[in-house]
Amino acid sequence: MGVTVVGLDELIRDLEAVPAKGPAKFRKVVSKGALNVKMAWRRRWLPEIGRPPQNLPHAIRGLGYDTYERGTRLGAHIGVHHLNPQAALVHFPEFGSVNNPPTPAGMPSLLEEEPRFAQAVADAAVDLLEGR
């Protein structure tokens, strides 16, 4: 009695390639996701705070993202850099104040991107496992 399994060599080869090809592929997915959030954030803020009376052009121009890598964990910080000249003011449009209602843009943009991002991660994982 015996069992013959065919095709395992290919699977092993593909799995062995994951550590080599994985980081670059997922890094791209995280960057693209962060870029999409940033652009959506800017799109939401531009008509709200891009002109007087609540004029924060530096904050809008300063929207950006930084990607980071800690071990197997990839991520991105998206928002206005703390050195931006209007950084200290951006919580007003995002969260409002006692006097002014908010025009939230960060969280809605993140939620909008979430399903697309999850799909892109899944697609990248399938590509890797299939050796693409």
Next chain:
Amino acid sequence: MTDSLDNAHAQAVLSLLQANGALAGKVYDGVVPAPFPELPFVLVYTSIEWPAGDAGMGNAFDHDSVTCRATFIVHCVAANSEACRTVTMQVRESLLDVAPAVTGRSCTRLTLDDAQPAVKDETTGNVVMDAVVTYSYASVPA
């Protein structure tokens, strides 16, 4: 649409806050009344969305927007940081992990999406500390 669902989603959470003995009569919906009220108090900015596409996960096959997402930006306003934390704690006690009741809808539990540190706000004429917490939940037809 002539239903009152948007308001029902907002009121479901506002009434949860009002039901908390420590916050009763101190919850304001979108605007602080004049004259400036006694501290502490809670100011709630509500946004109700009916997201399209994949963002509305429960949306029907016929592309009708049936998923509702309610977001509450809650300003906890008090005289100092410690009092702010006491208010944010009362808000957490009232909202976190609670499923609001909206007639005809199945609601997810409320999640804390974001918490900002208390900051000084002098724009009111009184120096107050303001800590912002953001809660949200979603609902689909029951």
